[in-house]
Amino acid sequence: MTIFSILDIAGTAVFAISGALAAMHKRFDPFGVVILAIVTAIGGGTLRDVLIGRLPVGWMQDMTYIYVILAATFTAFVFRDKLLRLRKAFFLFDTIGLGLFTITGVELGIQAGLHPLICIILGTMSASFGGVLRDVLSNQVPVIFQKEIYALASIAGGTLFLILLETGWEQDIIYVLTSLLVIVIRLLAVKYDWSLPQMNLSDRE
Amino acid sequence: MTIFSILDIAGTAVFAISGALAAMHKRFDPFGVVILAIVTAIGGGTLRDVLIGRLPVGWMQDMTYIYVILAATFTAFVFRDKLLRLRKAFFLFDTIGLGLFTITGVELGIQAGLHPLICIILGTMSASFGGVLRDVLSNQVPVIFQKEIYALASIAGGTLFLILLETGWEQDIIYVLTSLLVIVIRLLAVKYDWSLPQMNLSDRE
Amino acid sequence: MTIFSILDIAGTAVFAISGALAAMHKRFDPFGVVILAIVTAIGGGTLRDVLIGRLPVGWMQDMTYIYVILAATFTAFVFRDKLLRLRKAFFLFDTIGLGLFTITGVELGIQAGLHPLICIILGTMSASFGGVLRDVLSNQVPVIFQKEIYALASIAGGTLFLILLETGWEQDIIYVLTSLLVIVIRLLAVKYDWSLPQMNLSDRE
Numbered sequence: 001m002t003i004f005s006i007l008d009i010a011g012t013a014v015f016a017i018s019g020a021l022a023a024m025h026k027r028f029d030p031f032g033v034v035i036l037a038i039v040t041a042i043g044g045g046t047l048r049d050v051l052i053g054r055l056p057v058g059w060m061q062d063m064t065y066i067y068v069i070l071a072a073t074f075t076a077f078v079f080r081d082k083l084l085r086l087r088k089a090f091f092l093f094d095t096i097g098l099g100l101f102t103i104t105g106v107e108l109g110i111q112a113g114l115h116p117l118i119c120i121i122l123g124t125m126s127a128s129f130g131g132v133l134r135d136v137l138s139n140q141v142p143v144i145f146q147k148e149i150y151a152l153a154s155i156a157g158g159t160l161f162l163i164l165l166e167t168g169w170e171q172d173i174i175y176v177l178t179s180l181l182v183i184v185i186r187l188l189a190v191k192y193d194w195s196l197p198q199m200n201l202s203d204r205e
Numbered sequence: 206m207t208i209f210s211i212l213d214i215a216g217t218a219v220f221a222i223s224g225a226l227a228a229m230h231k232r233f234d235p236f237g238v239v240i241l242a243i244v245t246a247i248g249g250g251t252l253r254d255v256l257i258g259r260l261p262v263g264w265m266q267d268m269t270y271i272y273v274i275l276a277a278t279f280t281a282f283v284f285r286d287k288l289l290r291l292r293k294a295f296f297l298f299d300t301i302g303l304g305l306f307t308i309t310g311v312e313l314g315i316q317a318g319l320h321p322l323i324c325i326i327l328g329t330m331s332a333s334f335g336g337v338l339r340d341v342l343s344n345q346v347p348v349i350f351q352k353e354i355y356a357l358a359s360i361a362g363g364t365l366f367l368i369l370l371e372t373g374w375e376q377d378i379i380y381v382l383t384s385l386l387v388i389v390i391r392l393l394a395v396k397y398d399w400s401l402p403q404m405n406l407s408d409r410e
Numbered sequence: 411m412t413i414f415s416i417l418d419i420a421g422t423a424v425f426a427i428s429g430a431l432a433a434m435h436k437r438f439d440p441f442g443v444v445i446l447a448i449v450t451a452i453g454g455g456t457l458r459d460v461l462i463g464r465l466p467v468g469w470m471q472d473m474t475y476i477y478v479i480l481a482a483t484f485t486a487f488v489f490r491d492k493l494l495r496l497r498k499a500f501f502l503f504d505t506i507g508l509g510l511f512t513i514t515g516v517e518l519g520i521q522a523g524l525h526p527l528i529c530i531i532l533g534t535m536s537a538s539f540g541g542v543l544r545d546v547l548s549n550q551v552p553v554i555f556q557k558e559i560y561a562l563a564s565i566a567g568g569t570l571f572l573i574l575l576e577t578g579w580e581q582d583i584i585y586v587l588t589s590l591l592v593i594v595i596r597l598l599a600v601k602y603d604w605s606l607p608q609m610n611l612s613d614r615e
Contacts, residue, residue: 031356035349038326046256051456053465055258060323118470121448137347142547144445151441236561240554243531251461260463265528342552 003172004107007179008045008058011100012065013072015130016041018093020076021083022138025090030077036137037073041065043130044101048122052112091190094131094143099182101127102154103175106161120158127154127182149189157182208377209312212384213250213263216305217270218277220335221246223298225281226288227343230295235282241342242278246270248335249306253327257317296395299336299348304387306332307359308380311366325363332359332387354394362387413582414517417589418455418468421510422475423482425540426451428503430486431493432548435500440487446547447483451475453540454511458532462522501600504541504553509592511537512564513585516571530568537564537592559599567592 019040023033042059049057059065076083083089105126109119128144128151135142144150161178165171188194224245228238247264254262264270281288288294310331314324333349333356340347349355366383370376393399429450433443452469459467469475486493493499515536519529538554538561545552554560571588575581598604 031354032349035356050255050460051465051467051470053258053463055256055260055465056317056319057256060256060319060327063320063322066322066326112466114466114470115473117473117476121476122470136341136546139346141549144442149441151445236559237554240561255460258463260461260465261522261524262461265461265524265532268525268527271527271531341546344551 003175004104007100007175008104009064009068011097011104012041013068014093015097016069016072017076018090018097019134020073021090022134024080025084026138034073036134038069039137040130040134041069043133044126047129048105048108048126052108095183095186098127098154098186099157099179102157102182103161103179106158116162119162120155123158124151124154149194150186153182153185156185208380209309212305212380213309214269214273216302216309217246218273219298220302221274221277222281223295223302224339225278226295227339229285230289231343239278241339243274244342245335245339246274248338249331252334253310253313253331257313300388300391303332303359303391304362304384307362307387308366308384311363321367324367325360328363329356329359354399355391358387358390358394361390413585414514417510417585418514419474419478421507421514422451423478424503425507426479426482427486428500428507429544430483431500432544434490435494436548444483446544448479449547450540450544451479453543454536457539458515458518458536462518505593505596508537508564508596509567509589512567512592513571513589516568526572529572530565533568534561534564559604563592563595563599566595
């Protein structure tokens, strides 16, 4: 098992947990919980694979993804009292997923021979799409459209990834470092309340 | 014409009617009605074909789908007074579509050489996606996320389908039996108000 | 550079501006503005390319699209005071995008050997999908589902395109004429308040 699959599957697991938490918070029935966990976990990878023509999509060809999603959802269900009380749990799982899926998205873009800028966009899209689906389906404003520096963290990680590739470092180290960068930026952004200014256009008139 | 195409086209027709009814109920203009009928009818099959890489998607390569959708929408329009007054009509068409598209989704998964569990997921996704699009676009909470045992009926039918395939029975009989199972489970679930327990987590604290 | 690419890229630019305007109107943060501009601009073409199996999708293989989107978004940002005050600006950019993407959608359908009716549907879907995404993500009712003759303009243009192809005229002229037809129909429809009757069904009972 390559470090690529490990990151991709770990990202799948944490997004499944974030989806399950969102669904339990909204009191979906058990099947609703499983469905939202699946959609959140496979959403980004599915979009990524479809856009680059890697079909049938990855999770259909390797059963590990589905087993991991079901196990993660079950875990979230068992520890739901603890996890739902921890207000930061949902946020943490979503953030780890963002970091991991950014890097696997960029990596698959490189393998498909795409331009570096496209790879970064692909990474950002595939890292955030599962969360967008989760938020839309559970009737929340998608996190990516809120104040937090969500997309920026992903773009920064993708950019560092492409830069480090030029250094010739061991690829596994680069994967881990850049995923961590995304996660750390987002955690710090929320902790210290970093945010980009809103477009206060009408106020000025 | 194979029984597979017949089921796929019949599913398309009933979903078109359910989409047209939803649009007329919300007083969309005539083009809005046609568009919602089309989106509901082709949504599931499109997702299915894209995920497994059966491109261009099925309804683009066989005009029967479009003609059937237009005819079904016209029929729904002509009988709108009767159909909109029958509160169960919408529900019935949606349920038949669920049954038929579950089985055609599972069947295409098998043909693509996918794992049985993936086939069931593919069947459930393609059976419910058109309805999700219909509900989102007509500003309803998707049926699949409500109390009724919607996804479970689809999963049960897909599972029975895979089991019966092992028996060596005539495939056409299996198609019909398993589609009927999905339809009957959902009808009974609503009639006797079967439902899965909600996640009443916050209440317990 | 063919006239096809010019129309496709111009459509991308105007949809990017319409997305940026919608985001600034809703006071998204700068990254939200860029993201909504990108999604609006590439949404329709992405759907179109995925449905016909033209993968990786067009904007991933030609950097012009991304550069044009970024430039258009920057322009919208610089002139935001003027553009947001002009109530018709948003509407105008959306309409030009509708006209251009209808024709490029129909053209790619023809190249994929699809039935003329499918080509028109493909053109209409790809012309309106970016706007649907934009409206859903900025929490508006999609324009295509409102009273204005949005889809009809697109269908009329696609139909004229297919008819003129039979005349043997120069293709570039046909492209321009039919795009203009879509734009003019929609502008006139709004100016003179043309609209299709709503389905006033419940009133009659």
